[in-house]
Every structure is written in structure tokens, then in C-alpha cells.
Amino acid sequence: MTVQAGAAITDAATTPPRPERRPFRLGVGRWGLALYSVLAFVFLLIPIVYTIVFSFNDYRRTNISWRSFTLDNWLGVCNAQGVCEAFANSILIAVVATVIATVLGTMIAIALVRYRFRFRAGTTLLLFLPMATPEVVLGAGLAAQFLAVGVAKGIGTIILAHVMFCISFVVVTVRARVASLDPALEEAGRDLYGSPNQVFWRITFPLLLPGIMAAAMLSFALSFDDFIITTFNSGAAVTFPKFIYTAAARGIPAEANVIASIVFFASIIIVVSAQLTTAARRKRLAKKA
Amino acid sequence: MAFGAFATEAPAAEPAPRKKSRIVLFLLLPGVLYLLVFFATPLVSLILTSLQAPSVIGDIGRYDYAFQWQNYVTVIETYWPQILRSFVYAALATLFALLFSYPLAYFIGVNLRRFPLLQALALTLVIAPFFISFLLRTLAWKQIFADEGWLVGTLQSFALLPSDAQINGTPFAVIFGLTYNFIPFMTLPIYASLERLDLRYVEAGNDLYASSWTTFRTVTVPLSMPGILSGVLLTFIPAAGDFVNASRDFLGSTDTAMIGNVIEANFLVLQNYPAAAALSILLMAAILILVSFYVRRSGTEDLL
Numbered sequence: 357m358t359v360q361a362g363a364a365i366t367d368a369a370t371t372p373p374r375p376e377r378r379p380f381r382l383g384v385g386r387w388g389l390a391l392y393s394v395l396a397f398v399f400l401l402i403p404i405v406y407t408i409v410f411s412f413n414d415y416r417r418t419n420i421s422w423r424s425f426t427l428d429n430w431l432g433v434c435n436a437q438g439v440c441e442a443f444a445n446s447i448l449i450a451v452v453a454t455v456i457a458t459v460l461g462t463m464i465a466i467a468l469v470r471y472r473f474r475f476r477a478g479t480t481l482l483l484f485l486p487m488a489t490p491e492v493v494l495g496a497g498l499a500a501q502f503l504a505v506g507v508a509k510g511i512g513t514i515i516l517a518h519v520m521f522c523i524s525f526v527v528v529t530v531r532a533r534v535a536s537l538d539p540a541l542e543e544a545g546r547d548l549y550g551s552p553n554q555v556f557w558r559i560t561f562p563l564l565l566p567g568i569m570a571a572a573m574l575s576f577a578l579s580f581d582d583f584i585i586t587t588f589n590s591g592a593a594v595t596f597p598k599f600i601y602t603a604a605a606r607g608i609p610a611e612a613n614v615i616a617s618i619v620f621f622a623s624i625i626i627v628v629s630a631q632l633t634t635a636a637r638r639k640r641l642a643k644k645a
Numbered sequence: 646m647a648f649g650a651f652a653t654e655a656p657a658a659e660p661a662p663r664k665k666s667r668i669v670l671f672l673l674l675p676g677v678l679y680l681l682v683f684f685a686t687p688l689v690s691l692i693l694t695s696l697q698a699p700s701v702i703g704d705i706g707r708y709d710y711a712f713q714w715q716n717y718v719t720v721i722e723t724y725w726p727q728i729l730r731s732f733v734y735a736a737l738a739t740l741f742a743l744l745f746s747y748p749l750a751y752f753i754g755v756n757l758r759r760f761p762l763l764q765a766l767a768l769t770l771v772i773a774p775f776f777i778s779f780l781l782r783t784l785a786w787k788q789i790f791a792d793e794g795w796l797v798g799t800l801q802s803f804a805l806l807p808s809d810a811q812i813n814g815t816p817f818a819v820i821f822g823l824t825y826n827f828i829p830f831m832t833l834p835i836y837a838s839l840e841r842l843d844l845r846y847v848e849a850g851n852d853l854y855a856s857s858w859t860t861f862r863t864v865t866v867p868l869s870m871p872g873i874l875s876g877v878l879l880t881f882i883p884a885a886g887d888f889v890n891a892s893r894d895f896l897g898s899t900d901t902a903m904i905g906n907v908i909e910a911n912f913l914v915l916q917n918y919p920a921a922a923a924l925s926i927l928l929m930a931a932i933l934i935l936v937s938f939y940v941r942r943s944g945t946e947d948l949l
Contacts, residue, residue, distance in 0.1 A: 385857075386756060389748055389751065389752045389756060390752065390756070392748055392749070392752070393748070393749050393752040393753070393767070396745065396748075396749045397767070397770045397771075400770065400771065400773065400774055400825075400828065401770070401773060402785070402789070403774070403777070403781075403782040403783075403785035403786055403789075403825075404773060404774065404776075404777050404782070404785075406785040406788070406789065407777055407778075407781050407782070407785050410785075420788055420791070460675050460676035460679055461676060463671075463672040463673070463675065463676060464672065464673055464676040464677070466672055467668075467669050467672035467673045471668070471669045471672075473666070473669050473673075479673065479677060482677065482680050482681070482684070482685070483680070485684070486680065486684050488878065488882060488932060488933075488936045489882075489929060489932065490882055490883065490885060490886025490905070490928055490929070490932060491883065491886055491887075492886040492888065492904075492905045492908045492909065492925060492928070493688075493691070493886065493925040493926075493928055493929045494684070494687075496691060496908055496912055496921055496922065496925045497684075497687035497688050497690060497691040497925065498683065498687045499912060500687060500690045500691050500694040500918060500922055501683075501686060501687040501690040501691075503694075503918070504690050504693075504694070516683055517683070519679065519683070520679065520680065520683040520684050523676055523679065523680060527676075577775060577776070581775070581778060581779050583779065583780060583889065584886075584887070584888070584889070584905070587909070587913070588909075588912065588913065596778065597778060597779065597780055600778060600780040600781060600784070601780055601889070601894075604780070604784060604894040604895065605894045608781070608784060612778075612781065613781065616777050616778045616781050617777075619776065619777070619778070620773075620776045620777045623775075623776035624769070624773070624776060627769055627772075627776075628769065631765045631769070635761065635762065635765070
């Protein structure tokens with residue numbers, strides 16, 4: 357496969373030099389690479405299509421083989437016992453964890469880019485390590501800590517765990533946005549006698565907002581889909597992934613497929629509309645310039 | 646969503662240092678304290694737990710602090726096949742994910758460069774698996790690979806698979822699942838570095854009469870090395886600790902158990918906390934050795 361990419365690079369060596377503005381030619385390899393990519397996308401989408409298709413299956417007890425098409429699972433999502441409670445728990449946990457992680461992470465990101473301080477390297481390491489630690493270790497570590505202190509596990513401990521692993525991802529995402537921010541804009545605000553508070557809320561924050569929103573979305577997705585850390589720290593509380601894991605042994609109800617499909621379509625809509633908004637804004641800015 | 650973390654531009658030149666220690670403290674303290682309490686302290690807790698000894702022999706789930714280094718010897722002796730298997734499976738999954746992702750990332754990052762909308766669509770397709778439950782995705786593969794499914798049937802009718810053979814429960818299925826699940830973690834960072842690749846370097850290679858392959862090997866690959874390195878870490882680390890793919894209810898069997906499965910079973914089922922903790926520390930240590938190798942190659946500033 358890497359050979360294919362290599363072949364795709366160019367066949368310029370065999371063609372005479374071309375002076376015009378398209379200096380880079382891919383030749384035959386380009387189409388090979390395009391075909392490969394299309395097949396790769398199809399491969400990546402197979403389980404997604406499978407999950408969505410089986411949400412319409414008129415299943416009996418186990419949703420493994422196809423019987424017939426029905427809308428019942430969509431119309432009565434909560435009929436399968438426990439699936440909606442698990443979903444509601446997951447949403448609650450993800451919302452609370454995202455809010456806390458986004459606030460804490462954004463503050464750290466601003467500090468890391470804007471200020472030099474003594475423990476900068478140490479802070480960077482402290483933020484990097486959770487991302488480099490396997491989830492089982494994070495999960496078991498927190499569980500061992502809760503055990504030692506004698507904290508009862510439940511939704512609260514799940515939230516504490518999720519905030520912990522989301523902070524680093526928020527910092528990474530927001531940090532890039534802060535770094536690309538032109539300090540001259542804030543200077544202009546100060547020159548116009550804006551108070552530090554005004555400068556932050558009227559200039560810095562709105563400019564950082566797209567990055568903060570991206571970080572929040574990432575954090576929400578990480579929290580919502582987390583299973584490994586959750587299972588160590590959930591006690592009897594059931595989240596949506598935990599529901600599926602437990603049900604895997606006896607058969608997943610198609611209602612779980614419905615919820616997963618809804619989450620999938622909602623995410624796609626959010627991401628596509630975010631991209632379209634960015635594209636539209638770029639166009640507008642380009643026109644003005 | 647996740648590609649925001651990878652596909653960002655290189656940080657601009659950072660502004661001159663300012664000295665406002667009170668503000669820095671206000672910005673840093675809450676988050677740093679949080680990580681100290683809920684990340685660093687638990688790791689210490691884990692080390693202490695790994696050295697515990699049972700309170701009374703035969704008393705399940707109750708341990709006292711001791712310095713029982715023997716725990717490490719015991720878990721290595723008992724679980725070395727699972728430990729070894731984790732690293733072999735994770736390494737293979739990382740290799741396959743790299744082979745799968747590089748051409749795809751190249752196509753998105755280089756060929757689609759002049760088509761921003763198509764590029765955005767392609768990136769959305771790469772991260773689409775993130776939008777549907779990780780566990781359901783894996784179960785979908787399990788059902789596609791099912792013994793009575795059409796795939797196994799077709800392979801058997803062409804005699805590509807012996808009539809009594811299975812896919813589910815084999816090392817192949819587990820490595821396949823690990824590869825599939827972590828492909829986006831490999832594709833995105835490689836895409837991010839190829840997206841910035843200055844094609845004039847490739848052109849220069851060709852002007853100097855290098856073959857396409859030589860140019861690829863000596864110019865393109867080294868320039869995309871940062872992406873490859875972070876992709877390898879982002880794939881290998883979660884794959885080595887994963888216990889969903891290898892579990893019996895998903896793509897694995899008892900013969901494919903990985904270190905994550907052993908940690909989970911010891912902690913949550915057997916309540917053998919010291920063994921689970923010792924295995925976690927071993928896994929963490931192995932990963933840290935890997936990461937420190939990476940840090941030495943690229944410097945700490947690139948960590949985040």
C-alpha cells in the first residue's frame with residue numbers, strides 16, 4: 357500500500373519540465389490512490405451501516421439475524437428495559453464532565469501559551485501523561501484510590517474520572533487556537549482603554565470560542581463513548597456503553613442500535629454544519645479582503 | 646470532532662513573556678490540582694496497592710499495605726502469555742493501521758488539497774466511526790464474522806477456509822478489531838503532517854532524478870515522521886491496554902486474553918487488587934519507556 361502512495365507521488369522525472377502554475381502531477385497513481393481511498397471509506401463505514409440497518413430489524417430476543425423491516429424499535433425506543441436510563445445517565449455524565457473539563461482546560465491552555473512560569477515543563481508533562489496512559493491503568497488507578505479513601509462508586513465518581521481524562525484533550529485543542537490568536541487585537545483593545553475584563557470577554561473569548569466549542573465537542577464524545585475507565589469506577593450505575601457491554605453476553609436489543617444511530621446522525625449534523633459555517637465565514641472574509 | 650486535536654496549524658510564535666504570577670496561578674491552579682488529585686495520586690495509590698498483601702489468607706478482597714514485591718514476580722509468572730500477547734497484538738494492529746492509513750492520509754492531505762470541501766468530507770468519513778458506539782461497532786464485526794454468517798460461508802465454499810474453521814475468537818479477529826477501532830488515531834496525525842508537506846521538496850527530488858519510490862522514501866516519509874510517530878503512539882497505547890476486542894463476548898476467546906482483560910478480571914471479578922495493580926504498573930512502565938523514546942526524538946515541547 358505504501359508502494360502505491362510512492363508511485364502516486366509523481367512521474368515528473370519522465371516528463372519534460374512544465375513551467376506553468378500546476379507544478380505537481382500525480383499521473384496514473386492518483387486514480388489508484390483515489391480508488392483505494394474510496395474502498396477504505398467503505399470499509400470504515402461497514403459497521404456503522406450494519407448498526408443502522410439492524411436498528412430496523414424486527415428482532416425476537418436477539419438482534420443477530422435479519423428477520424424483517426419494522427419501525428417499532430424507533431417508535432418505542434425506551435421499550436427495551438434499561439436502555440433509556442443508561443442513555444440518560446451517559447448524557448448527564450457527558451454534559452457535566454464536558455462543562456468542567458472545558459473550563460479547567462481552557463484556563464490552562466491560556467496560561468500555557470501566554471505566560472512563562474517556573475513549572476511550565478512540569479505542567480506540560482502532567483497534561484501529557486494522562487493521554488499516554490492506557491485507559492485500564494487510569495481506570496484501575498482511580499478505582500484503587502476510591503477504594504483506599506472509601507468513596508462509594510456511582511455517577512459522581514464516573515464524572516470525576518471523565519473530567520480527569522478530558523482535560524488534556526481540551527488543553528491540546530484550545531491551546532492551538534490561543535497560539536494562532538493575534539496578540540495585537542488584544543493590545544488594540546487595551547489601547548482603547550478596555551479593562552482586562554472587557555478585553556477578555558469582548559475580544560479574547562469570542563475569538564477563542566470556535567476552539568473551545570471544538571474542545572467541548574471532543575470532550576463530550578470521549579466521555580459519552582468511554583467504557584474502559586467507566587467500568588472501573590461506575591459501581592452499580594449503568595451508562596450506555598456499559599449497558600451494551602453487559603447486554604453483549606445475552607443479546608443486544610435493537611433499541612440500542614436506534615440510540616446509537618440517533619447519536620451518530622446528531623454528531624454528523626453538528627460536525628457538517630460546523631464545517632459549513634467555517635467555510636462560509638472564510639468565504640465572507642476572503643470577499644472582504 | 647477529534648481531528649481538531651490533530652489537524653491544527655503549527656503554533657504561531659508565542660508572545661513575549663509577561664510576569665503576572667497571580668493570573669497564572671488563578672488559571673493553572675484548579676486544573677493542575679484536579680490532575681494531581683485525580684490522576685497523579687491514583688497512580689501512587691496504584692503503586693501502593695500493587696505491594697499489598699492479603700489481610701488474612703483466604704479472605705477475598707481485603708488487603709493491607711506491605712512491601713510485597715513478590716506480587717510482581719507472581720503476576721509475571723502467571724500472566725506472561727497475556728502480557729506478551731498484548732504487545733504483539735498491539736504492535737501488529739499498529740503496523741496494519743499504519744499500512745492502511747498512510748495512503749488514505751496521503752490522498753486526503755495531498756491530492757484533495759485544492760478541494761477544501763471534499764477534504765472536509767473525507768475527514769468526516771475518517772472520524773465517522775467515532776460517532777457510533779465503540780462497542781456496537783465491534784459487535785457489528787463480530788456478527789459479520791459469525792460462524793453461520795455469509796462471510797464465513799462464502800470463504801468456506803471457495804475452500805479459502807476449512808469447513809470447521811471460525812473467525813471469531815481467533816487472534817486474527819482480535820487484531821482485526823484492534824486495527825479497525827484505532828485506524829482514525831493513525832490516519833489523523835499522519836494527515837495533519839502530510840497536509841503541511843511542501844510539495845516543492847518532492848519536486849526537487851524528482852528534478853534530481855530520484856525515482857518516485859526513492860523520493861517517497863527519502864523525502865515524503867521523513868517529512869511526515871512526526872505524524873507517523875504520534876499515530877503510532879495514539880494507536881499502540883490504547884490497543885495494548887484494550888480489553889473489549891479481545892474479550893469473549895466480542896471478537897476474542899479465552900485464548901486471546903490480553904493484559905487489559907486480566908486487569909479487569911482481577912480488579913472487578915476476583916477482587917485481587919494487588920495483582921491488577923501490579924499488572925497496571927507493568928503496562929504503564931512499558932508504555933513510559935516507549936514514550937520517553939519518543940520524547941527524546943522530538944523534544945518535550947511537541948508533547949502537546
